Amino acid sequence: MSSPDYAKGLQSADADLISSIETFYVRPRWLFVRVQTSKGIVGWGEATLEGHTEAVEGVFADFRDRFIGWDSAGIEDIWQTAYRLRFYRGGPVLMSAISGLDIALWDIKGKTLGVPVWQLLGGKVRDRCRCYGWIGGDKPSDVLEQAIQRKNEGFTAVKMNAVESVAWLESPSVVDAVVERVKEVKSVGLDVGLDFHGRVHRPLAKQLAKALEPHRPLFIEEPLLPGQPEEIKALYNTTSIPIALGERLFTRQDMRPYFENGCIDIVQPDVAHAGGISETKRIANMAETYDIGVAPHCPLGPIALAACLQLGFSTPNFVICEMSWKIHYNSAEHDLLTYLRDPSVFAVREGMVDVAGLSGPGLGIDIDEERVRAEDAEFRKGTVSAWRNPVWRGPDGALREW
Ligand SMILES: [Mg+2]
Numbered sequence: 001m002s003s004p005d006y007a008k009g010l011q012s013a014d015a016d017l018i019s020s021i022e023t024f025y026v027r028p029r030w031l032f033v034r035v036q037t038s039k040g041i042v043g044w045g046e047a048t049l050e051g052h053t054e055a056v057e058g059v060f061a062d063f064r065d066r067f068i069g070w071d072s073a074g075i076e077d078i079w080q081t082a083y084r085l086r087f088y089r090g091g092p093v094l095m096s097a098i099s100g101l102d103i104a105l106w107d108i109k110g111k112t113l114g115v116p117v118w119q120l121l122g123g124k125v126r127d128r129c130r131c132y133g134w135i136g137g138d139k140p141s142d143v144l145e146q147a148i149q150r151k152n153e154g155f156t157a158v159k160m161n162a163v164e165s166v167a168w169l170e171s172p173s174v175v176d177a178v179v180e181r182v183k184e185v186k187s188v189g190l191d192v193g194l195d196f197h198g199r200v201h202r203p204l205a206k207q208l209a210k211a212l213e214p215h216r217p218l219f220i221e222e223p224l225l226p227g228q229p230e231e232i233k234a235l236y237n238t239t240s241i242p243i244a245l246g247e248r249l250f251t252r253q254d255m256r257p258y259f260e261n262g263c264i265d266i267v268q269p270d271v272a273h274a275g276g277i278s279e280t281k282r283i284a285n286m287a288e289t290y291d292i293g294v295a296p297h298c299p300l301g302p303i304a305l306a307a308c309l310q311l312g313f314s315t316p317n318f319v320i321c322e323m324s325w326k327i328h329y330n331s332a333e334h335d336l337l338t339y340l341r342d343p344s345v346f347a348v349r350e351g352m353v354d355v356a357g358l359s360g361p362g363l364g365i366d367i368d369e370e371r372v373r374a375e376d377a378e379f380r381k382g383t384v385s386a387w388r389n390p391v392w393r394g395p396d397g398a399l400r401e402w
Contacts, residue, residue, distance in 0.1 A: 017069055030250050079098065100272065102279070112351075128350075128352035129313060159192065265292060284315045
């Protein structure tokens with residue numbers, strides 16, 4: 001018996017092979033992935049890494065060399081090969097590319113078998129997933145207006161940035177202004193999560209946590225920069241407010257110190273950065289053993305959101321999901337629902353999205369491919385530029401965290 005040829009991975013009998021892998025830049029700042037099989041099944045993924053689109057696309061040149069001709073059903077074999085067999089592993093660029101490919105392969109598997117991804121992940125453990133919307137604006141009056149709007153749109157929870165650009169040390173008036181904005185949102189009857197965005201440093205973070213505690217935000221997010229689990233642990237010990245983070249951590253290995261030292265209550269893996277549906281599910285399972293909830297990070301596009309919700313329906317420790325509809329990065333022409341043929345799948349009622357809308361095969365969404373291709377063509381022609389995050393400097397000229 002001759003030894004099998006593993007050049008194209010493990011192959012099952014009658015395998016439906018990957019025949020093409022394409023990427024599309026779409027505004028406001030997303031990177032969609034389209035994988036097609038030899039039998040004509042199309043799966044969509046999202047590999048958005050905000051501000052780093054070209055770098056992630058570079059990984060896909062390698063993926064096309066490696067994975068065209070592989071069995072599209074071999075999600076784990078492909079994931080392991082993409083992650084382990086390149087010597088360098090992890091990090092935002094490589095993991096976002098793996099995420100986009102992985103999500104598309106789950107979409108293909110669901111479409112092949114005629115079931116939603118949540119069925120493939122073990123079946124549903126809930127009928128509805130709670131989602132939060134975003135509130136921009138920094139003046140209390142703007143905040144109140146937007147909170148009322150969000151409530152009228154069906155949300156029961158929102159998130160907003162705690163502060164704009166700040167220095168290591170700020171006037172206590174900055175703290176007072178944050179508390180006022182939280183009070184405005186809560187006056188409408190909404191729960192509110194506060195994103196410190198890793199832009200707040202220790203001297204301000206401890207004051208903010210203390211001042212906010214009586215107002216009971218849903219959580220505070222990235223209270224300090226990732227990479228500082230010991231400093232976050234010290235802050236954790238001073239407050240009863242749930243602490244959330246994880247959008248800038250990739251794979252279980254990155255999450256591990258935050259789980260082991262007990263410095264977070266809610267983990268926020270981003271399905272488009274952390275390793276796709278496969279690794280996000282593993283992160284969620286790992287978090288469960290530490291009694292940590294999962295709130296998928298998703299200020300991204302519709303494919304990433306669909307993947308998050310497929311996980312949410314089938315993950316016991318899911319708590320809430322971010323939704324980018326009308327987030328400040330989007331515009332009326334390029335928003336969460338722009339590229340969907342049926343936007344009703346993400347309808348929010350009583351603060352939640354119903355599983356019924358996302359029970360079609362695969363991710364349960366229908367991407368408007370014509371629109372995606374037209375949008376990407378503008379980018380290739382150079383009429384649309386890639387999104388870049390702003391550079392912030394203080395009045396003294398010093399660089400600040402964004
Ligand atoms: Mg955040």
